[in-house]
């Protein structure tokens with residue numbers, strides 16, 4: 001067995017997938033062959049879910065019946081809402097709350113424990129989870145503001161319904177379109193850490209809810225999905241300092257800090273999603289007549305590119321996009337999960353179809369041949 005160490009599993013191939021492909025040198029991303037730019041501009045999040053789960057873009061009729069089934073799953077039970085309320089009252093961190101409530105959903109899933117080889121049951125669970133996660137996030141946020149949750153509506157898109165449940169009012173067209181495109185952009189991304197985590201869990205033939213719970217826990221970290229929250233907190237820190245953004249970023253690097261929203265394991269160039277989210281961030285800034293956050297971001301991007309040759313990833317401009325839409329900063333990562341659950345469950349479905357347990361090795365560098373000393377003699 002080869003003994004070369006691949007720290008962070010860099011470059012290690014562990015599966016075949018038809019879901020998404022990243023060309024890290026060219027800076028391109030496709031879902032099942034379709035360019036992310038086309039999908040973000042032309043397709044709804046619901047169409048992208050269908051594409052990921054069923055392999056093809058839906059026709060009108062297919063999309064209608066798929067949407068009908070998704071919409072019917074939006075509501076959550078009273079006991080689920082009670083947990084969300086208890087977690088909000090306990091001031092739980094939103095990703096911890098989401099992870100907990102998603103785990104709880106397994107208890108009331110109408111399919112119960114299913115056979116991983118039952119593709120229909122896997123997809124039904126995926127649909128339910130994806131439909132309910134927006135309801136959970138919005139309810140949690142409202143409870144912590146001492147507001148009652150807003151019930152989901154059946155006549156709104158996935159994107160618009162979430163913003164409606166969060167704010168208690170329908171979003172305008174720009175907000176809906178921007179948010180829908182952001183969901184499309186975040187839906188899948190090869191074997192990123194959280195997707196891999198879901199696949200590891202599924203590879204033991206554990207269930208879909210367990211896989212998604214693992215993935216949420218993995219997405220939460222600052223080196224992965226948690227970076228979008230860190231980006232906005234960093235921009236606020238820049239604003240609160242008396243430094244210009246470039247000086248701030250230079251000092252941050254000099255003190256050994258990483259700049260959130262930059263760098264990527266696969267992309268050698270700017271993440272294609274960051275171009276699109278950057279455009280959203282700029283137009284929202286222009287619409288609001290307040291360019292500050294966008295301007296700080298551009299200044300830091302230019303500095304990081306010249307100084308370190310490191311480009312923005314998806315989290316860099318999603319931060320100011322969501323912030324300018326009035327979304328609370330600590331919901332940025334739950335919103336990433338709200339979209340990525342589509343990709344997680346698509347990869348879990350693939351994993352079940354061609355499964356082998358994931359089990360790498362560590363090179364042992366500890367002691368050997370220690371002589372055991374009974375506790376009383378230590």
Ligand SMILES: CC(=O)SCCNC(=O)CCNC(=O)[C@H](O)C(C)(C)COP(=O)(O)OP(=O)(O)OC[C@H]1O[C@@H](n2cnc3c(N)ncnc32)[C@H](O)[C@@H]1OP(=O)(O)O
Nearest residue numbers: 222223224225227258259260261262263264265313314315
């Ligand atoms: C949705 C997502 O998950 S996108 C990523 C979100 N995460 C972030 O934005 C956090 C900041 N970025 C990072 O920490 C990293 O770039 C990661 C985690 C994304 C990728 O990590 P890795 O592929 O392991 O790259 P690694 O950590 O080895 O970095 C390579 C070099 O670039 C530097 N570097 C990478 N990212 C950054 C950054 N954001 N700020 C400053 N320097 C950085 C590292 O210091 C390292 O330099 P060195 O070789 O001189 O030590």
Ligand SMILES: O=C([O-])CC(=O)C(=O)O
Nearest residue numbers: 189191192193265313314
């Ligand atoms: O692919 C990765 O490692 C991280 C990422 O950009 C994503 O999950 O969207």
